[in-house]
Amino acid sequence: MKDSLEAMKALIEQINRHNYAYYTLDKPDISDAEWDKLYDRLAAMERETGIVLPNSPTQRVGDQLLKGFDEHKHRARLWSLDKAQNHEDLMLWYNRVQKLVNEYNNQHPDDQLPQPSFVIELKFDGLTLNLTYDQGVLVQAATRGNGTVGEGILAQVRTIRSIPMEIPYREGVIEIQGEGIMNLSVLEQYNKTAAEPLKNARNAAAGALRNLNPKITASRKLNAYFYNVGYTDGLAFSDHREMVEFLRNNRFKVSPYVHFYDSIEEVARELDQVTSMRHTFDFLIDGLVVKVNDMRTREVLGYTDKFPRWAVAFKFEAEEAVTTLLSVSWEVGRTGKITPVAKVEPVDIAGVTVQNCTLNNIGDIERKNLKHALGSQVYIRRSNDVIPELLGKVTEEADGQEIVYPEHCPSCGSQLELKGAHLFCLNRLECRPQLIGRITHFASRDAMDIETFSIMTAEQLYQELGVRDPADLYQLQFDDLVKLERFGDKKASNLLAAFEKSKHCDLASFLFALGIPNTGKTTTKVLADHYRSLQKLMEATPEELVTLNDIGGIVADSIVSFFRDPVMQDSIERLLQAGVNPVSDDAPVIMNADNPFFGKTVVLTGTLTTMSRDDAGKKLESMGAKITGSVSKKTDIVIAGESAGSKLKKAQELGIRIIDNEQELLQLMGEA
Structure with a gap:
């Protein structure tokens, strides 16, 4: 047996040496037939002895079907890379x-x-x-x-x-x-x-x-x-x-x-x-x-x-190609917005086959002269991993078939309404894509962060358990879930535990989870920080809201309309009754007349080296600053870290005070 083991080790080393020459150096030193003989001899010895060494080439076949992927924590972090799109960016880095x-x-x-x-x-x-x-x-x-x-x-x-x-x-x-x-x-x-x-x-x-x-x-x-x-x-x-x-x-x-x-x-x-x-x-x-x-x-x-x-x-810069526009379909989002998606004749761009392209709305179609473009040649562009964009027609003539704008929802058949450049389905109670989208958004990481939840889960719960609203999630029982396909005891228990865990949430995340139209994470945080109470926010008027940073008349009206909607009021009430408890993180504000940031509207841009932007923002908020995401005439201070871009440029144009020295920032914050 010892002789056989040594012979197997020697054979493995020999095969691995040939593999290295063939697969790594691209310089094969024996023929395929000779390699096959060595491999077959090793496989025969393994069968005879019943021993398979861990480094044996026979273990590369992959016969065993796996049940799932295990998490692996890297010993050293794998970093992303900052990007340079042109020589100017390269020189900035240098x-x-x-x-x-x-x-x-x-x-x-x-x-x-x-x-x-x-x-x-x-x-x-x-x-x-x-x-x-x-x-x-x-x-x-x-x-x-x-x-x-x-x-x-x-x-x-x-x-x-x-x-x-x-x-x-x-x-x-x-x-x-x-x-x-x-x-x-x-x-x-x-x-x-x-x-x-x-x-x-x-x-x-x-x-x-x-x-x-x-x-x-x-x-x-x-x-x-x-x-x-x-x-x-x-x-x-x-x-x-x-x-x-x-x-x-x-x-x-x-x-x-x-x-x-x-x-x-x-x-x-x-x-x-x-x-x-x-x-x-x-x-x-x-x-x-x-x-x-x-x-x-x-x-x-x-x-x-x-x-x-x-x-x-x-x-590499974005690559463009010419192809034929075949059709335009219309997809329904969670807010009821109807988005056109263009299908084109498949074309290869930088090794990737493209057949679907972005079209934002009706205004986008009109602006790019695509209203009469079906069957015509069009320009498309793919930039890195971004979804390909349809740029416009190759010719100016209206030589193609007309893109017909829908009058009824492609999912539920309801009459559509045009708001600005967008079409909307107003059937929030029965339109399947809206309901599934709303539930999926509610459970997402930046919202209620319900672990193991996915759009497939939302679709399954909608179809088989009649879940139509985020509040329905908290009424589900173990016996409901365990009978579903792909749901065993463990998965059902884990999902229920995730629902329970999500009940204890911060107010900003809860507001984002509700999916208030025209609001994102920045706006919902502004609302949470200012009102610090769900009830007070629900009673807010448009006149109050427009006094807050980043909230104009359209956004203020969206917020008020949302909280006045009986459907949304009922959903929120059911969530609260189920035990969902959104609380505000009451950070102590440093009330100091000498504090240079107190009462100031501050924008953070670029990369800070001594702390993260989130940490800097929290510190500034604790000093009474109002952190906002965009630069305007209302902005008092812009803090610019490395790779600051358009926000820094706009601040310079408006003559806004800029802090681009981190040592100065730390001194003003009392950290140096």
Whole structure:
């Protein structure tokens, strides 16, 4: 048995070596037939001995159907990247880097940072992977998730043959980050025989890696490239070049394009060069990533609350295409608003097949000269991950069929009403999409945050248990839920517990959950902070409301009409009777005549480095400031952090006081 075990280990090492040459280096050193013989011999030995070693290539097949994804907490956070859309944005990022390096060098004459040099890498358009190796063995693989917690997809990742299941580095735990992709040539070959052809490479890769059947993942023959060591027990690198060499030496597939430059001018020229050749790669990229090369400089530059200051993503500009407008359908939203959605002849833009495009309302159709455009050629644009937008007709002539505006609701058949540029269905009691949308919004994370709830849940409860209003949710019983399809004891109990937990909520979230027309999170927070009582708000008049920040006549009328509506009054009363208890967070206001923020209307914009914008806003509110989301003549102060944009520009145009020095802000807040 010992001899057999050693023979199996030697065979596994031999096969893994050939796999590395084939899948990672793209330099096969034996024929497929020879590889098959080695694999078959190993499989036969495993059957004879009954032993399957963890790193065996036979474990990449993915035979076992999984029940679900487990959460995985990353040892090191996976950061998002700030974006640069053009050379001007790139230079703004570079100037911030240079400024911080100069400041550090001025303060540390005996510990100078080198002048910034840079590395450019491709920004792969797939699914981010975070691999965990312990003593050289792959023990976990996870999606990015929210950057802190992702989903464990080890079984799926093991099917990717370019990913090593063992690496030479065996000193503790290490996390390696990269991107799972499907090569375009592989997608083309797959679709030749697929019963259901895949639309595009990005969705194909993401769908395969988040599929509970690893056999499907294996069938798509995914690939993966790696670009970062996110966490180690003590390993350190002097620069990015050294880290890339470490990845290569440990059998990871590194991007075929990693270039180093000493000046930002060289970087800018190279970005233009790669942008012009983006479609020559056998995989999708949606931009490039520029990073500071020196690791010590990265440590000094650090992070904002969202991004590393030492890296930026240079995103490709939106791409346009010409296609044919086939039809326009009309969808009903939770407020009764009817939104047109254009269907076009499928067209490929940057590797993504587009067939549905945004049309905002009737005014949008008229403004873009699309009223007589059915069957005509139109321009469409896709910008990064944004839903494609229909820009207008190719010709000015009215040479197509007319887009007919509906007179009745496409769902319930009620007469529609035109308000401004939008059509509305006023049947709030019986229109299915409105009711399901309202219930789904009520349960969403920024509203009542009812865990495990989804639009599918709302549809099922509507269809099978007659749930028509958010208040109906709190009347559901265990016996009601457990008899539903896909509901077992655990799911029913968890949902009831989530309902119970949601009863204790803050007033701002409750107001947002109600879905008051023309109000968002900022407005409902203003209302909650001012009235601090649901009853007082329900009794408010339009004249009172327009005195508050960000609330004009239209919004004030919407709020008053909402709370005067008998249907809404009944719903709110039923929610309160069910035990929902919205309370205001009474933050103590510092009543100090010398306080520079007391009674001032303040706008926060950009990224603060010493605290988050939310924390700064709460502190300012506790000092008596009124925080608002937009700049107007009523604004007293604008606090501008890094990457402040249009709000800062408007404040400058209006001559509003601007605080763009965080040290000054901290002193005024009494924090310095």
